[in-house]
Amino acid sequence: MKPKKLDSKGNIIVGTTAILIVVLLLISIFVITTLNYIQNSNIDSEANDNFKYIIDDYSTNLEVLGRDAIAEATQKVYNGLPVRDSPDQIKKNLNKILISKNEEFRQKYDIDLSSEVISVEPTDSPWKVLFKVKLNGKKDMDEFSQIVERNASIEGLRDPLPVAKLTIASGIMAYDDKIHYKTALSAYMLLHDFDSPESYIEATAPMTIKKCPYDPYIHHGDPGVLRDCLDTGYFHESADGSCYLCRLEGKGKCPHYGMEVFIQTHTPLGNESLSCSDHVVFADHYNGAKIDPSDWDSLILDSSHRKKYGLVGNESY
Numbered sequence: 001m002k003p004k005k006l007d008s009k010g011n012i013i014v015g016t017t018a019i020l021i022v023v024l025l026l027i028s029i030f031v032i033t034t035l036n037y038i039q040n041s042n043i044d045s046e047a048n049d050n051f052k053y054i055i056d057d058y059s060t061n062l063e064v065l066g067r068d069a070i071a072e073a074t075q076k077v078y079n080g081l082p083v084r085d086s087p088d089q090i091k092k093n094l095n096k097i098l099i100s101k102n103e104e105f106r107q108k109y110d111i112d113l114s115s116e117v118i119s120v121e122p123t124d125s126p127w128k129v130l131f132k133v134k135l136n137g138k139k140d141m142d143e144f145s146q147i148v149e150r151n152a153s154i155e156g157l158r159d160p161l162p163v164a165k166l167t168i169a170s171g172i173m174a175y176d177d178k179i180h181y182k183t184a185l186s187a188y189m190l191l192h193d194f195d196s197p198e199s200y201i202e203a204t205a206p207m208t209i210k211k212c213p214y215d216p217y218i219h220h221g222d223p224g225v226l227r228d229c230l231d232t233g234y235f236h237e238s239a240d241g242s243c244y245l246c247r248l249e250g251k252g253k254c255p256h257y258g259m260e261v262f263i264q265t266h267t268p269l270g271n272e273s274l275s276c277s278d279h280v281v282f283a284d285h286y287n288g289a290k291i292d293p294s295d296w297d298s299l300i301l302d303s304s305h306r307k308k309y310g311l312v313g314n315e316s317y
């Protein structure tokens with residue numbers, strides 16, 4: 001009798017454990033399913049595949065349209081008008097552009113779309129701007145509401161900073177894919193009492209944003225590299241330089257990760273003057289000296305920028 005009793009007790013324990021495990025499994029499955037459901041709840045499951053294709057198509061378009069919206073803000077700056085809140089300006093531009101895109105999608109997919117740009121933000125790359133757009137769709141009885149996120153590239157757009165900072169009235173000009181400062185920069189330096197403003201008469205800088213391929217930048221000290229960098233007019237990543245969104249507002253410096261470009265002087269003068277990285281000229285204001293004093297086109301650089309670009313000696317590029 002005793003062993004039998006033990007047996008039945010054992011059976012009860014095994015049975016209870018088994019039931020507990022099954023219950024736990026069911027709870028786990030329920031929790032996982034619920035979490036998945038919450039994640040996907042903004043897409044109606046029946047229409048999921050159909051909407052997914054449309055949302056993907058819309059997202060791909062957003063890369064180009066976001067960039068168009070930025071370019072419109074840049075054009076405003078080049079037209080001589082100030083952009084005081086660039087994310088807001090770009091939001092407005094994009095909302096307008098998306099109205100016609102939504103209409104295009106209505107004809108293409110027979111779907112009612114409405115959209116609202118939620119944010120335009122800098123990213124941890126100075127070459128990209130992040131767009132977030134809330135997209136609502138309705139087709140027959142199915143509906144969805146989703147936030148679409150895409151990065152737009154600013155490479156190939158014009159640098160708005162020189163014009164936004166100095167204004168068109170300063171006499172600054174843009175042609176041959178270059179910013180021609182004429183006397184605008186020297187007048188600005190004279191006004192702020194910086195050293196040797198005459199060094200920056202007729203200074204030039206690249207206009208179209210191109211990312212410098214000579215990375216790490218210390219390679220600018222290698223033979224021929226700096227010359228090619230200046231001839232092509234490349235821009236460089238810089239924690240001290242301003243991001244594209246802040247450039248539109250005429251800020252030479254900002255809290256975001258940004259970029260810098262060399263402002264090239266063309267002068268026989270060998271005086272100390274502002275170091276030629278644009279964030280130094282427009283915001284940080286410290287001096288540098290010509291890398292090669294005998295070269296009219298030599299960059300005026302301070303020691304930390306010389307180190308960053310590997311230009312420590314008396315290089316003539």
Ligand SMILES: [Zn+2]
Pocket residue numbers: 212213214220229234235236
């Ligand atoms: Zn470069």
Ligand SMILES: [Zn+2]
Pocket residue numbers: 122242243244245246247254255256
């Ligand atoms: Zn910024």
